Amino acid sequence: MLSYIGRRLLFLPLVLFGVTLFIFIAMSFLSPYQLVSSYIKSPDELKNQSLDDLVKKYHLDDPAHIKYFRWLGNIVRGNLGYSRSANMHVADAIKARFPATLELTVFAMIPVVLGGIWLGSISAIHHNSPLDHGTRVFAIIGWSLPSFVFGIILLMYFYGVLGWFPPGRLSTWADMIVLSKDFVRYTGMHTVDAILNREWAVFWDAIRHLIAPTISLSYLWWAFILRITRSSMLDVLNKDYVRTARAKGLPENIVIKRHVRRNAMIPVATVAGFMVLGMLGGLTITETVFDYKGLGLLTATAAQQLDYTCVLGTTMFYGVILVLSNLVVDILYAIIDPRVRLD
Amino acid sequence: MMKKLLRNPLSLFGFVLLIFFVVMAILAPMIAPTPERHKHEPYRIPRYGWEITPSPPSEEHPFGLTQGQHDIFYGVVWGARTAFFVGLVVVGSSCAIGIVVGAASAYIGGRTDEIIMRIVDIFLSFPFLIAAVVITCVLGKGLDKVMIAMICFWWMNYARLLRGNILQIKQEEFVLAARAAGVTDIKIIIRHILPNTIFPVLISASMDLGSVVVTAAGLSFLGLGAPEGYADWGQMISFSRNWLLGAPGEPLKYWYTVIYPGIAIVLFVLAWNLIGDALRDILDPKIQA
Numbered sequence: 001m002l003s004y005i006g007r008r009l010l011f012l013p014l015v016l017f018g019v020t021l022f023i024f025i026a027m028s029f030l031s032p033y034q035l036v037s038s039y040i041k042s043p044d045e046l047k048n049q050s051l052d053d054l055v056k057k058y059h060l061d062d063p064a065h066i067k068y069f070r071w072l073g074n075i076v077r078g079n080l081g082y083s084r085s086a087n088m089h090v091a092d093a094i095k096a097r098f099p100a101t102l103e104l105t106v107f108a109m110i111p112v113v114l115g116g117i118w119l120g121s122i123s124a125i126h127h128n129s130p131l132d133h134g135t136r137v138f139a140i141i142g143w144s145l146p147s148f149v150f151g152i153i154l155l156m157y158f159y160g161v162l163g164w165f166p167p168g169r170l171s172t173w174a175d176m177i178v179l180s181k182d183f184v185r186y187t188g189m190h191t192v193d194a195i196l197n198r199e200w201a202v203f204w205d206a207i208r209h210l211i212a213p214t215i216s217l218s219y220l221w222w223a224f225i226l227r228i229t230r231s232s233m234l235d236v237l238n239k240d241y242v243r244t245a246r247a248k249g250l251p252e253n254i255v256i257k258r259h260v261r262r263n264a265m266i267p268v269a270t271v272a273g274f275m276v277l278g279m280l281g282g283l284t285i286t287e288t289v290f291d292y293k294g295l296g297l298l299t300a301t302a303a304q305q306l307d308y309t310c311v312l313g314t315t316m317f318y319g320v321i322l323v324l325s326n327l328v329v330d331i332l333y334a335i336i337d338p339r340v341r342l343d
Numbered sequence: 344m345m346k347k348l349l350r351n352p353l354s355l356f357g358f359v360l361l362i363f364f365v366v367m368a369i370l371a372p373m374i375a376p377t378p379e380r381h382k383h384e385p386y387r388i389p390r391y392g393w394e395i396t397p398s399p400p401s402e403e404h405p406f407g408l409t410q411g412q413h414d415i416f417y418g419v420v421w422g423a424r425t426a427f428f429v430g431l432v433v434v435g436s437s438c439a440i441g442i443v444v445g446a447a448s449a450y451i452g453g454r455t456d457e458i459i460m461r462i463v464d465i466f467l468s469f470p471f472l473i474a475a476v477v478i479t480c481v482l483g484k485g486l487d488k489v490m491i492a493m494i495c496f497w498w499m500n501y502a503r504l505l506r507g508n509i510l511q512i513k514q515e516e517f518v519l520a521a522r523a524a525g526v527t528d529i530k531i532i533i534r535h536i537l538p539n540t541i542f543p544v545l546i547s548a549s550m551d552l553g554s555v556v557v558t559a560a561g562l563s564f565l566g567l568g569a570p571e572g573y574a575d576w577g578q579m580i581s582f583s584r585n586w587l588l589g590a591p592g593e594p595l596k597y598w599y600t601v602i603y604p605g606i607a608i609v610l611f612v613l614a615w616n617l618i619g620d621a622l623r624d625i626l627d628p629k630i631q632a
Contacts, residue, residue, distance in 0.1 A: 015465055023477070027481070136620070140353075141609075144553070146557045146561060148577070156587045156594070156595060156598065280470075284565065299476060300476070303479065303480040304565065306480060308480065311477055318469075322468060323468050
């Protein structure tokens with residue numbers, strides 16, 4: 001076990017090097033003039049000097065390896081450059097936007113996992129019956145609904161017709177409360193901050209804005225969890241200890257609850273862990289549809305306006321976060337599940 | 344296997360849908376003829392006026408006109424061609440890369456194998472969509488750039504799959520015999536190893552066509568893909584984002600801007616997913632028991 005963790009930790013710098021190298025190679029497709037934007041800290045710097053001066057000043061015509069290490073030094077010091085599209089430093093933009101993405105991920109995980117497991121168990125218990133086929137077709141349709149189609153339809157109906165679930169993160173009045181002096185922003189996640197500040201109206205408003213993206217994400221991901229649950233439950237249902245439990249006269253629902261579902265959950269937990277990571281990096285489209293101001297929308301807007309600094313900065317952040325959390329998830333599973341052999 | 348797939352009503356439906364789209368793509372010039380003034384660029388959706396506000400379905404334009412008076416019916420029909428083109432190019436190219444990398448890695452083995460697999464790990468550690476956004480952003484917008492970006496980050500799973508399969512048969516007698524007989528490495532790989540290992544890779548690749556098309560449409564939706572007015576489903580849906588609120592008193596006034604291109608893309612992906620789902624059941628050893 002320790003040697004496994006050790007090996008993973010040794011591999012970590014290598015992966016991080018790969019991540020930085022990828023971004024650096026991507027950057028080398030840009031001309032020095034395009035790159036200058038990532039070194040300018042404020043628009044005022046452009047007033048008294050020409051772009052050529054700036055290229056010289058920041059040594060953007062140096063050979064690649066020197067540029068790489070200088071750039072890396074800047075990243076380590078937290079200087080990711082200035083983002084034109086967000087009108088602030090990239091590091092500040094990430095700090096402001098990441099809690100939003102995290103909040104949506106955490107909020108969406110609950111219905112995704114619970115609903116998926118529920119559908120999967122129905123499907124497995126009624127194997128090959130109309131109920132099984134029905135649930136699976138329902139889930140496959142969801143899996144085939146791109147979030148940008150389903151999201152727009154949800155907004156058309158629940159926002160346009162009924163006015164229930166508006167896009168964005170907060171209504172204007174709630175935004176004013178959050179931005180006011182009395183409201184302490186502990187985490188940047190509006191629901192948590194609202195509870196800590198005892199602002200119940202803000203809390204409900206934040207929830208109201210989270211519901212539509214959550215529905216969209218849930219319906220998309222249910223098929224995925226359903227498939228794993230179903231396959232793994234069918235596997236367990238054929239095991240000898242389940243036959244024994246039935247033979248000794250246990251009622252069917254207890255057999256399912258105690259013996260089948262629990263044992264079938266291990267692969268589901270594994271997949272769910274990696275799904276969180278996938279969602280953190282894959283919310284770009286959902287956030288764009290619902291105008292939810294998280295990290296994904298930041299990247300998408302920056303990319304549309306060809307704001308390289310911001311896109312590369314957020315990618316660097318994503319890369320590091322995902323590499324680290326991948327490691328944590330792997331190690332956690334090794335600790336939780338004794339059957340995972342790592343050596 | 345094909346027999347089993349055709350006996351399952353769901354995957355049969357998937358095949359029927361797929362054939363429908365193939366026919367639609369092939370016969371596009373007959374189903375939605377290009378107006379004379381556009382003959383030289385059939386992939387640009389013809390416009391019938393310059394107003395921004397969409398116009399509802401009419402006899403001449405059965406699906407209506409979306410933002411900028413682009414004909415939705417024309418876009419949906421020709422969009423099928425774009426979808427197949429993007430899907431086939433991306434899946435084909437990344438499959439080719441995956442096969443070369445996977446075969447080289449498994450056949451050479453040893454330290455080379457270790458290094459190649461670590462490089463694959465690094466590629467896998469990026470969130471796919473973000474990586475594609477980065478590459479598209481650096482190369483500039485456009486459908487071709489979107490395809491390049493996707494190919495760069497889509498090949499890894501094929502490489503891994505093929506490598507695993509080759510490692511299983513690498514030590515079998517027919518390979519050793521060929522080597523003992525002095526056959527060159529390249530020939531052993533092409534004549535003896537690939538025919539025995541490549542099919543699972545090709546199947547998994549063909550099942551990815553649906554998700555490739557959705558992802559490409561997603562990038563178009565983000566405004567990174569096809570230029571405005573190109574016959575592309577994702578881009579047509581991004582138009583409808585501006586009209587989802589309808590008009591005062593008529594909240595669903597512009598429903599046709601999202602429903603028609605939406606149905607096209609959903610059915611296209613559904614077809615692949617239905618076949619893929621049935622296929623996975625057939626290949627899943629756990630369920631066969």
